[in-house]
Amino acid sequence: MEWLVSLIGVGLVMAALRDLFHTLWHPTRHGGLSRLVMTALWRLARHFRARRRVVGLVGPLAMVTVVGMWAGIIILGWAIVYWPHMPGAFTFAPGSKAAQQPELLDSLYLSLVTVATLGLGDIVPAEGWLRLVSPLEALVGFALLTATVSWVLEIYPALTRRRVLAIRLALLRGSDPTTRQLDCAVGALLLDSLATEVVRVRVDFTQYAEAYYFHDGEDHSSLAAVIGYAVALAERGQAARRPDARLAGHLLAGALEDLATILDQRFLHTGGTPTQVFAAYAADHGRSLTQS
Template sequence: MKWLVSLVGAGLVMITLRDLFHTLWHPTRHGGLSRLVMTALWRLARRFRAPGRVVGLVGPLAMVTVVGMWALTVVLGWAIVYWPHMPGAFTFSPGSKAAQEPALLDSLYLSLVTVATLGLGDIAPDEGWLRLVSPLEALVGFALLTATVSWVLEIYPALTRRRVLAIRLALLRDADPTTPQIDGTAGALLLESLATEVARVRIDFTQYAEAYYFHDGEDHSSLAAMVGYATVLAQRGQAAERPEVRLAGALLTGALNDLAAILDQRFLHTGGPPTAVFAAYAADHGRDGAQP
């Protein structure tokens, strides 16, 4: 029975590590804890029509919630591993009152101390297999901390790339170049560079799906509001006379179609054409979408 309880705790730890792995290093559209938490908070904020400042907190708050749940589950899982073997399989420092406490409390305490890599030493494993398991928990705690830092450092550059593209589209919308104006080498380079940036954002939505649930602030920095104008530029490029401009317009159209497919597959589920997907994307982020 003791081993069965310990296996339950080990299973809880493995579930957490699997979720962490699929969130950071092998993202899938099947989601996990992070996707469930972020989707729930996002839908809740949109359903009650929370103001922009509140919606802007959804992404960071969801990340903090997910990391907290990861840490809590790891600590609880390892405490369950220790619990059936407490106190007989452990050595307590002289004068310590820890052995007088309930076994579950001592197990939680030991798990917290170990996962935080504090190494206080007042409770130490005595059996051989536990002496191997405890350092492993410390390694998992270190990996969790490293993964959290890595997650933050990966998400925010992705947000920056998305917002830079939105601002660039906003500036182009204000200038509103016509088909004759982009029918040249400069126009071809412009459309090709936009296609490259759209492709980068598409990859970001694949690799860092949680970035979708971050609010972009004002319209000029919101891709949800500005992506519609990119389709206008692509159409004008394809209507140009120069073949290199038409090619660049076709590249931008292809990149936008690919982006729409990812947005629809992972987040929106409209089943419609790219224009409908971008309209749903704008609506989901509280935007109207840029019009020609």
């Protein structure tokens, strides 16, 4: 029975590590615990659309919540591993009152101290296998800290790329180039560069799905609000006479269609056309889609 309880704890730890792995290093369209938490917070925030400050905190708050969830599951899991073997398999420091506490509380305390790599030494594993497991928990705690820092450092460049594309599209919408103006070498380069940026954003939504739950602020920096204008530019490029401009227009249209597919598969689930997906994307972010 003791080993069965310990195996339940191991299962909790493995579930947290699996979710961490798939969130940070091998994201899938099916998501996991972290995606469920982020989606729930995002949907809850939709009821507070009038309060922009609340919506703007969803992304950072979701990341903090997910990291706290990972840490909590790992600490609880290892505590369950220790619990059936407490206190007989452990040595307590002389004068320590830890042995007088409930066994589950001692297990939680030891797990928390170990995962934080504090090494206070008032409770020390005595059995051989526990002396191996305890340092392993410290390594997991260090890995969790490192992964959290890496996650933060990776997500914000992805957000920057998305907002740069949005601002660029907003500026182009202000000048509103016609098909004739795009029907030149410069127009072809412009459309080609936009296609490249759209592809980068598409990759960011694949690799960093949590970026979807970050609010972009004003309309001119919100991709959800201006992505429709990129569709209009692609159509104008496809109507150009120059082969290079037409090719660039087709490239941009293909990149936008691919982006719409990723948004629909991972977040929106409309099953509609790219225009319908982008309209749903804009609505989900509290915006209205503009194409001209």
